[in-house]
Amino acid sequence: MASVSAELDVRADFPILRRELDGKRLVYLDSSSTSQKPEQVLAALDDYYRNHNANIHRGVYPLAQEADALFEGARERIAAFTGGRPRTTIFTRNVTDAINLVAYSWARTNLAGGDAVLITEMEHHSNIVPWQLATQATGAALRYLDVDDAGMLSLEQLDAELARGDIRLVAVTHVSNVLGTINPVEEIVRRAHAAGALVLIDGAQAVPQMAVDVNGIGADFYAWTGHKALGPTGVGVLHADASLLEAMPPFLAGGDMIASVTRERSSWNELPWKFEAGTSMIAQAIGLGAAVDYLATLGMDRVRMHERELTAYALERLTELPGIRTFGPPSADDRGGVVSFALEGIHPHDVAELLGRENVCVRASHHCAQPLMAKLGVAATARASFGPYNVREDVDALVAAITKAQAVFA
């Protein structure tokens, strides 16, 4: 069946891609770690600092009102981009910060002995360690859903866990940063809610590469981060249910999150500011606003199709190589733009070092997912991951660089 090519070529928008190393062009295949930034985001950051810099929320002079409008305007567009509402779209530093907000403000006041939190074997450490600490602090149990040989979760196992009746929260990643698996989050939310459990979704890998509608998914908490979605570092997002946020105590306390303060006690600002203590990441939020504008212009369905095609091509080319093992679902339909792999006889660290000499940037690590590494029976993998600015020639460069690395270790 002939398919319409979804191939994008937006390389010209990303100045860093013009960098060369010994005459070799930059082949950036580490977007799951952090994405590159388009000119439009860099311009928004520069414009804010050059022309509109002032603190927000208190200034009455015109400059402060401009900064305020830019910041809150970015929140509105960011919320709209993922189907959320501004009032329940909280700026955090990153996903780790967002999950810790829930683990401290919600979990520590709602969990007790006899309760359980259910996570999965494919979680990033940011969606494991906060739950280890929160369950230890409250006496609740922490249980895991398995990842099968195809890199998928089992809804039957989810049902069996929920049937035990003690699960208060299911915390699961939308897209795995190692396997690429796209999890059926709507179905997970439906089943968890039917069993009376809340759901938190780590959308760090999902929001940058596919259309996400947090309202449609219906999770109680949905976290993602700006720097993986073409935005600056230092700004993340937590979308959450309004009534839960109203009932939760503040996470961090201090300036900007209060309604009034007396010597003895304080009352809390309204949402979302109740959860945004201290001066916010103003420039970064404005930069992320420009990033979602850019992504919306490309169209997230087109970004998804582009990365799906790149992933399919990468899987096809990589599996032609001798001595390679790839991880995750076999079909690109079930996975995001990431391919983890292991080469026989060459440690991932050495793979990344040798590829780096060809100016091919891949990650070699446990990817902050050590329980998953243990399940896969490896200490680490090499990982190539894509952004909208990658093209098929980048996959060709990856394959050529791997072949060269294999020759060194032959």
Place this chain on the structure above:
Amino acid sequence: MDDLYRDFILEHYKRPRNFGELDPHDLDAHEYNPLCGDELGIQIRLADGRIEDLRFNGHGCAISQAAASIASEELIGMPADEAAALDADWMLELLGIDISATRRKCALLSLKVLRHALTGEGTWPVGAAD
């Protein structure tokens, strides 16, 4: 010729010396490289204050495995107190290759686990450049 992946490094990586189990042994320790999750264990047998024999075990990259293998040949027969005092420069000179800052821990992991076994404390070795 690659600066880092010289033949002798690759040779030690593929056929590491003194790897496996040492039974009986007097001291042992285990360390991790937080960068990549690599792990390296050591078992040491002492006689008259010297390292009579030792074995490394674990898995890691070419640099960490070759460094352990190369170091093992120097360490056998060395007085234990002298071995415990070896610094990063000793290891890097022994390897004789340029190590980038990010790979430094790969090269020094074997010395860290040796220190752990000998002194009970696994501290990262430092050198003149630190």
